[in-house]
Amino acid sequence: MTYQHVRARAxxxxxxxxxxxxxxxxxxxxxxxxxxxxxxxVCGRALRTQAAERLRRANA
Structure with a gap:
């Protein structure tokens, strides 16, 4: 979101x-x-927890 704001384009x-x-x-x-x-x-647990949601948001 910050990157989009700085570049003034969503x-x-x-x-x-x-x-x-x-x-x-x-x-x-x-x-x-x-x-x-x-x-x-730590990252492995987070990846297992978040992977499905990240893929859903990626429409993959």
Whole structure:
């Protein structure tokens, strides 16, 4: 929302869907890092909790 305000243009529906879909990549990458390095699964738990909603918002 802040980015849209600064650029003085709201995202289109398609741009919002792409942004939501793209948000899964860094979340998955962070979860992978936790597993590979034996870290507490903070991102992994969040990804499991949020993935379905992010995909729904991505219309995927």
């Amino acid at each position: 995202f289109t529906t398609e741009e919002l869907e792409v942004a939501w879909a793209a948000s899964l990549w860094p979340a998955a990458h962070n979860a992978r890092w936790e597993v590979l390095h034996g870290q507490p699964l």
